[in-house]
Amino acid sequence: xxxxxxxxxxxxxxxxxxxxxxxxxxxxxxxxxxxxxxxxxxxxxxxxxxxxxxxxxxxxxxxxxxxxxxxxxxxxxxxxxxxxxxxxxxxxxxxxxxxxxxxxxxxxxxxxxxxxxxxxxxxx
Numbered sequence: 001x002x003x004x005x006x007x008x009x010x011x012x013x014x015x016x017x018x019x020x021x022x023x024x025x026x027x028x029x030x031x032x033x034x035x036x037x038x039x040x041x042x043x044x045x046x047x048x049x050x051x052x053x054x055x056x057x058x059x060x061x062x063x064x065x066x067x068x069x070x071x072x073x074x075x076x077x078x079x080x081x082x083x084x085x086x087x088x089x090x091x092x093x094x095x096x097x098x099x100x101x102x103x104x105x106x107x108x109x110x111x112x113x114x115x116x117x118x119x120x121x122x123x124x
Contacts, residue, residue, distance in 0.1 A: 082123035088114045 033041070089111075098105025 078121075082118065082121060085114065085118040085121065085123055089118050 091111075093104060093107035093111050096104045098108060
């Protein structure tokens with residue numbers, strides 16, 4: 001079955017399907033919560049949301065403080081490490097033939113490694 005053509009203005013000419021006439025108004029119902037209880041629920045909700053927001057900001061503040069402390073500690077450690085590496089690099093082994101004295105060759109190889117390590121860590 002084809003629907004009648006639409007005239008372009010406002011409502012279509014098809015009858016509404018599945019809707020009957022509007023019934024009479026029912027009895028007035030009672031409110032589920034009293035006004036006092038309703039306000040208490042809203043107040044408790046607001047308190048929980050505000051406490052959650054406070055907790056989020058507090059944790060963020062604590063994490064930022066912790067990160068700043070770690071950054072300061074790493075800078076102090078880096079300075080100490082660089083000063084130790086520079087002192088080790090300046091401690092030269094005695095010259096000599098490593099084939100005559102194998103421990104001297106060991107010292108010279110360690111000195112070479114230490115002299116390469118300080119510049120790799122940007123120690124000045």
